[in-house]
Amino acid sequence: MTPPAAPQGAASPPPTPPPLPKVLAFDVFGTVVDWHGSIAREVERIVPGIDGDAFALAWRDGYRPAMAATMASGSFRVLDDLHRDILRSIAPGFGLALTAEQEDELNTAWHRLDPWPDSAAALARLKTKFIITPLSNGGIGLLTHMAKRAGLPWDVVLCAEVFRAYKPTPEVYRGVGRVLGVRDDEVMMVATHHNDLDAAQDAGLRTAYIARPLEFGAKHLELKDSERKERHPLHFDSIHELADYFGC
């Protein structure tokens, strides 16, 4: 990372560095795993001839509206169920009449997302000094199966399903400190989405940004905002850089 500019002028004593966080909570889709490339690959494998790139984008496009509708109804559903509804709604537009078996196999493709190349090794480094957890809108099962396959060495699996609410609801961010018995400012949210970090910071957490310019695939660089934001000065190009920053 490029360090923020040091203050100029008066010879004041160097500021005390903030104490280390105790928990690093990671956004998963996009930050730790390559959802776009993995879903495109799985869709093309299961339904040969389809445009996996477009299908992956369409599937993901349904995600926020589906969560918003669920929250508006005052209920909670695991992401696997939302994914299935979206899959059913977009399949006809791609000319697909899925068998029940294909639908199951496609829907669990979200459990089989590949990690970015640095993720597993860098998380193992961070695990030596911090409690590391996902903090995702994915469910417990999805995140556990994904971690098992991808070698993500979480200490615990925290997510929307544990707190019965989705990010960016403040209770989800504050849930981490509550269940782990640490203060909110001892939790650092790590994500490649500025809105996730904004909400985490509003809830009292610390934040670090990981740039993942390829989140939407090499053909859609314009969909991704990887600019450094003033509000999130910890801005890294990989999780390894975060581990370097903390001396892990």
Added chain:
Amino acid sequence: MTPPAAPQGAASPPPTPPPLPKVLAFDVFGTVVDWHGSIAREVERIVPGIDGDAFALAWRDGYRPAMAATMASGSFRVLDDLHRDILRSIAPGFGLALTAEQEDELNTAWHRLDPWPDSAAALARLKTKFIITPLSNGGIGLLTHMAKRAGLPWDVVLCAEVFRAYKPTPEVYRGVGRVLGVRDDEVMMVATHHNDLDAAQDAGLRTAYIARPLEFGAKHLELKDSERKERHPLHFDSIHELADYFGC
């Protein structure tokens, strides 16, 4: 383990072995960690001169009544809170007037329980073939901090706090399959307590018993029933023997 006796008589074809479970869910206190020895040690360290052995037994004695009272009230509280209430109720009988700091340090002793000598290595073996999780009445934080210190390599941390109910409520056992997307009979409960295994089997799970004759300490072997029960024929002397049984 001693294998159950093979059926005698007619030369019937050997029975098909049952398919492997997909998830192994472990009771923690007594099965994976030595709560009695660890609490006795911590109590004697924090409050020198006290009878740690008797204090550990008294603290644990309050556990079932505290859960029963909470369940009867239709609410849920994490075990850390129940432990604190019990601690406050038993301390005067031991002549203790605890400072707030001593109380905090004592109460988190339950986060610092030592594993039995086989636990961490044997769990690592089982992790190569199964999803391994605690299924404990301890809370998410307690189990996470304990695992971090003791090197218990859980894939996910399931417990009473996730399901807002305590064992032996059937919903806790069935919660494992529900959140992980497997059938109840694809989950095997592993415990050193027959009543835990009975309840798991009533809820549709498979079971394996681990003998821990020293659960209540070497002075109290009479408090522990490590007999083989017909209902739980998988009966092992260590978690390594369970890993041997599954060829891990």
